[in-house]
Amino acid sequence: MPKTTTSKKDPYFIDFPKRIKDIQAEMGNEGIDVYLGSRLRTLSWTLDAFCPWRSYIVIPPQGLPTAVTFVIDAARVADDSWLDEEHVLGYGPMGGQDQITVLYNLINPYLKYDVGVIGIESGMGTYLPEGHITQYEYECLKAALPRATFRNAHDIVDRLSLIKDEGTINRFREASRIVDIGHREVYKFITNGGYRGITETEIAGLAAYVMRKAGSEWEWSFTGGNEIASGYRTGLAAGGCTPASRKGLKPGEPLMVDLHAMFKLALGDYAHNYLLGPATKRQKWHAKNFVDLVKLCLKTYRPGISPSELADEMLDFCEERGFAEYMVPGFEHGIGMMGDEWRIGLNDGPFPYWTNPDHKYQAGEMIICAMQYACPEENIGFRYENPILITESGCEAMSKFPLAIEEI
Amino acid sequence: MATQKFKYLSPEWAEEVIKRVNEKLTPERMKHITSSMLTINTSCPDGKDRAIYYEIVDGVVTELSIREGEFPKAEFTITADYQLFAKISRAELKARAALMSGKMKLKGPLVKALRLSPLVDRLNEVIATIPTEY
Numbered sequence: 001m002p003k004t005t006t007s008k009k010d011p012y013f014i015d016f017p018k019r020i021k022d023i024q025a026e027m028g029n030e031g032i033d034v035y036l037g038s039r040l041r042t043l044s045w046t047l048d049a050f051c052p053w054r055s056y057i058v059i060p061p062q063g064l065p066t067a068v069t070f071v072i073d074a075a076r077v078a079d080d081s082w083l084d085e086e087h088v089l090g091y092g093p094m095g096g097q098d099q100i101t102v103l104y105n106l107i108n109p110y111l112k113y114d115v116g117v118i119g120i121e122s123g124m125g126t127y128l129p130e131g132h133i134t135q136y137e138y139e140c141l142k143a144a145l146p147r148a149t150f151r152n153a154h155d156i157v158d159r160l161s162l163i164k165d166e167g168t169i170n171r172f173r174e175a176s177r178i179v180d181i182g183h184r185e186v187y188k189f190i191t192n193g194g195y196r197g198i199t200e201t202e203i204a205g206l207a208a209y210v211m212r213k214a215g216s217e218w219e220w221s222f223t224g225g226n227e228i229a230s231g232y233r234t235g236l237a238a239g240g241c242t243p244a245s246r247k248g249l250k251p252g253e254p255l256m257v258d259l260h261a262m263f264k265l266a267l268g269d270y271a272h273n274y275l276l277g278p279a280t281k282r283q284k285w286h287a288k289n290f291v292d293l294v295k296l297c298l299k300t301y302r303p304g305i306s307p308s309e310l311a312d313e314m315l316d317f318c319e320e321r322g323f324a325e326y327m328v329p330g331f332e333h334g335i336g337m338m339g340d341e342w343r344i345g346l347n348d349g350p351f352p353y354w355t356n357p358d359h360k361y362q363a364g365e366m367i368i369c370a371m372q373y374a375c376p377e378e379n380i381g382f383r384y385e386n387p388i389l390i391t392e393s394g395c396e397a398m399s400k401f402p403l404a405i406e407e408i
Numbered sequence: 409m410a411t412q413k414f415k416y417l418s419p420e421w422a423e424e425v426i427k428r429v430n431e432k433l434t435p436e437r438m439k440h441i442t443s444s445m446l447t448i449n450t451s452c453p454d455g456k457d458r459a460i461y462y463e464i465v466d467g468v469v470t471e472l473s474i475r476e477g478e479f480p481k482a483e484f485t486i487t488a489d490y491q492l493f494a495k496i497s498r499a500e501l502k503a504r505a506a507l508m509s510g511k512m513k514l515k516g517p518l519v520k521a522l523r524l525s526p527l528v529d530r531l532n533e534v535i536a537t538i539p540t541e542y
């Protein structure tokens with residue numbers, strides 16, 4: 001990946017120094033002397049670099065932050081990030097260079113006489129690579145800095161990253177454009193009987209190749225990259241996670257193609273569905289239900305509506321049409337730069353670290369409009385996912401691939 | 409004729425080190441690096457801590473001095489017990505192994521340190537050739 005852009009004319013420009021200053025202003029307001037970020041979402045949002053290894057960012061009250069990552073990847077992170085190599089340090093299994101010692105050396109100068117407040121990122125998540133501070137890290141740092149106060153402060157980054165800036169939005173648009181290229185190629189490949197004799201993994205690989213050729217950095221999802229399901233796998237109960245398997249595609253079965261592309265840490269995510277012919281009347285009935293629901297859902301997203309209000313409207317429609325029992329009663333998940341994938345908004349709902357169902361969407365927020373239809377007894381199901389931007393009057397769907405469930 | 413032995417961490421020893429290092433390690437062999445390094449030997453036989461301060465400019469060791477009391481700042485600070493440094497100076501132990509065991513502590517940017525570690529090995533190999541009394 002080339003060094004991050006600093007030109008404001010670049011459509012993908014993000015003002016990272018401003019992000020750091022905004023965090024520092026919030027730290028000042030909350031009496032935090034130094035901030036220790038460890039979540040993947042915080043690292044992506046502040047560094048503009050993908051950090052696959054356990055990494056940290058230490059943000060002082062003023063001036064540049066310092067990132068810390070596994071030494072084998074520190075030079076690459078420095079190369080990708082807007083920070084220079086003086087501000088991206090490596091840690092490793094050597095005396096004085098383990099994570100805790102390096103963090104201690106970075107944090108301690110900002111505590112007066114060892115006393116002060118350290119902002120940390122603690123919590124839990126459904127998302128495996130979330131990156132909250134571990135108990136072991138916390139205990140070691142607490143032992144090294146016994147007079148300091150540790151305060152959970154991830155709300156600062158969550159609050160600041162909620163409304164997306166233009167550069168971030170443009171990166172998402174580009175990631176979605178790339179995903180659409182992947183879908184077009186998959187469509188070309190599987191039509192006219194092309195699907196016969198191939199497996200789900202082959203579709204995932206074909207899409208990965210064309211999307212990478214178009215500029216995608218990675219099929220980013222921790223759910224196994226491009227998710228492909230066919231036949232009974234499309235209809236697994238509440239089955240919102242289908243890493244591609246070696247199952248072969250067969251006539252008469254449904255096929256779900258959920259592609260992921262990453263562009264400058266922005267995430268493309270579009271799921272499209274097919275019926276591998278010949279399709280039965282009943283399969284077509286299921287398909288029409290789903291497409292109509294997606295259309296309605298996309299029309300309904302707007303500022304001021306909440307996830308629970310939207311779910312109520314959608315489930316009423318499902319009930320009227322007689323397919324409510326097949327719907328997973330959720331219609332979105334959160335999205336942001338790499339690592340920010342599940343919870344929407346702040347941690348202010350009735351269940352800690354889950355989306356607040358009464359969160360009111362605002363213009364400038366992004367989510368993945370996501371729906372899962374599953375009928376296990378008939379071995380059929382569908383998925384829709386598309387990054388959407390909440391606008392002043394509704395929403396912008398980022399992927400433009402035509403919404404339909406074709407019989408091929 | 410008996411070989412002259414230098415007392416480890418004495419000014420004479422330091423003079424001999426800088427002489428041999430600059431004779432045997434060309435700026436090319438030292439990759440024209442510019443850096444500074446402080447190796448703090450704790451618990452010397454007289455109970456004091458002593459450090460060797462290296463200043464390297466464009467691959468040439470321009471300063472090598474023995475320090476006591478308040479130590480100067482350097483890009484890399486390496487701290488270990490006197491006996492451990494003695495083992496390294498006698499080429500009985502590699503600095504990398506001492507670091508990996510945690511017995512030796514390094515302060516400074518690790519990425520650059522790893523890049524420079526072969527040069528430090530070269531430096532230590534030259535130091536090991538000096539007849540030294542510990």
